[in-house]
Amino acid sequence: MQVLICGGGVIGASIAYFLARRGIKVTVIERSGLACAASGKSGGFLAADWCDGTSLAALARHSFALHAELAATLDADWGYRRLATYGGFAGGRNRPLRRGGYDLAWLSAEAIVTHQLGTPETTAQVHPARFTKAMMAAAQAEGAQLRIGRVTGIARRENGNVAGAVVDGEIVAGDAVVIAMGPWSILATAWLPLPAIFGLKGHSLVFETGTNVPAEALFCEYREASGAIAAPELFPRSDGTTYVCAISSETPLPGDPAGVTPDPGAIERLEAMCGDLLPVLASAKILARQACYRPIARDGLPLIGRVPEVGGAYVATGHSVWGILNAPATGEAMAELIIEDAAKTIDLSPFDPGRLPPFDPARRRNRSSG
Ligand SMILES: Cc1cc2nc3c(=O)[nH]c(=O)nc-3n(C[C@H](O)[C@H](O)[C@H](O)COP(=O)(O)OP(=O)(O)OC[C@H]3O[C@@H](n4cnc5c(N)ncnc54)[C@H](O)[C@@H]3O)c2cc1C
Structure with a gap:
């Protein structure tokens, strides 16, 4: 299976890592540079229990633990420490x-x-750009590829399933495509039935x-x-x-x-x-x-899962103020979903992209022209 991940932020790099270490062929397609956006310019603050009482609680607690595990096992320094x-x-x-x-x-x-x-038991930090780059480097060490290029569309098979991504005018073949372009995931609402991202x-x-x-x-x-x-x-x-x-x-x-x-x-x-x-x-x-x-996303929760109605299309975005914290658990659960058809470590149902109506890009064009 060849998986294409659109976007080289912390979410794209984390998904690439968890897929690659399970032997899946992965290419991350990044328009500008790894961690060039929020994933390189955010605080990198992590908290185990600040999402307790919300739908994010299990994701956040598991991801906080994964951050500690990754810092202890991967051979790189991204400034992880408790504080x-x-x-x-x-x-x-x-x-x-x-x-x-x-x-x-x-x-x-x-x-x-x-x-x-x-x-120090409940809060920690990473340098977010260094963490994102280390996750991508660890994925590359397992065979993942990084391609600098601009995704402008999704190629589809006759049955409507994903056939790849359009990158700089060329089709890059893939069995699965993950939209992980942070706020630029709004562009993908023109290619796939996805809810709006702001x-x-x-x-x-x-x-x-x-x-x-x-x-x-x-x-x-x-x-x-x-x-x-x-x-x-x-x-x-x-x-x-x-x-x-x-x-x-x-x-x-x-x-x-x-x-x-x-x-x-x-x-x-x-x-x-x-x-x-x-x-x-x-x-x-x-x-x-x-x-x-x-x-x-419109309801403040991330979109993590399958894109409705399009076989092979996935999305992972909308992490708002907790994208660095929740990246490892998102990456792990997305890898399970893509490889095994179901996430095992985290219940992704609260983040199902199908819970929100798809955004109609024509409405945005009409509004801006009117
Ligand atoms: C000021 C600030 C402070 C924050 N502090 C924290 C914090 O302390 N802790 C925490 O957990 N979270 C924090 N966050 C949130 C966190 O930074 C984000 O949730 C996270 O970085 C989002 O990651 P991402 O990979 O989804 O998106 P991004 O980092 O935006 O990455 C998306 C990538 O997609 C690429 N892209 C866009 N268009 C295309 C295209 N057409 N083709 C190919 N690639 C494309 C972009 O170049 C970019 O690299 C903070 C956010 C902000 C704004």
């Missing part, structure tokens, strides 16, 4: 004078840490902080000088960098993943927040000023 996680608030004119019950020495005096959200933009900075910041993550509510409330997330990493993200926007997704740029003014706002929260960030070198889009 403590805190919550608090900062900013605004009426800053409280007392510190919270937790003393995080690296925070400015104005930041109040109010509670602990996770311990992209929500987020901004981030990566600072060179050396060993000045301990392994403590912070989720913060921050009042900007304008009165706007933002929710910065700070993740010091084992490679001596600190990642900070905040400021979401609904700026439309550009057609080309390489064309994603920060919104005007967003980076300046984020830099001001960072300098206020962490004195060390005010003077640290900024290594990256960036933006990316998280993929979201």
Whole structure:
């Protein structure tokens, strides 16, 4: 069996790994570069139990365990480590004078840490670009191929089943095709009966902080000088960098993943927040000023499974804020579904793409032309 995976983000690379290690021929087709989008620009934060009480609970708990297993077994370093996680608030004119019950020495005096959200038993992190590339490298070591090219359609057999993917004007043959193009999976609604996927933009900075910041993550509510409330997330990493993200926007997704740029003014706002929260960030070198889009389905749950009515067509996207966390369990379950016709490790029924109506791309064209 030859499986084609459209999209070289964390989801595509993880599916490739779990298929390849079971001896399946896999080709990942990536338009720009591995991890060039959200999978390379996200926080890489992992939590075992933050999805408890939701349909994602089993997926998240199993994936959290798989992250630890992969870090212990694969011969590569992607900055996996356990860490403590805190919550608090900062900013605004009426800053409280007392510190919270937790003393995080690296925070400015104005930041109040109010509670602990996770311990090293329940929260962890990876460097997401390095993790994605390591998963793809491990898949390649088992025979998987990576092809840089733009998927523009699905080739079908006379009976309607998948025959391959159209890549740069050429048909690449395959028995199964997986759509894993993150928010660009919306393009596939013109090729297959798939529900809509939306992209929500987020901004981030990566600072060179050396060993000045301990392994403590912070989720913060921050009042900007304008009165706007933002929710910065700070993740010091084992490679001596600190990642900070905040400021979401609904700026439309550009057609080309390489064309994603920060919104005007967003980076300046984020830099001001960072300098206020962490004195060390005010003077640290900024290594990256960036933006990316998280993929979201209409009901907020991922689409993981068979595409209705088209034999050999699969989708794995819409992981929203938990794509890095849930990639390994998604990859493992998708491999089971494709090889054995049913996922064994995870019940994929809550994520069945058939639960939502297929999106009609003509409606979008009509709306934009009207
Ligand atoms: C600011 C921010 C912070 C985040 N922090 C976290 C976090 O801490 N923890 C966590 O678990 N998750 C986090 N996420 C979510 C996570 O990053 C995403 O859910 C995840 O990266 C999605 O992965 P993906 O592989 O589905 O999509 P993507 O990473 O978007 O990859 C899709 C790939 O498809 C390719 N592609 C597009 N069109 C085509 C085409 N026509 N042909 C071929 N290839 C194509 C693109 O180039 C891209 O490489 C965060 C997201 C954002 C925006």
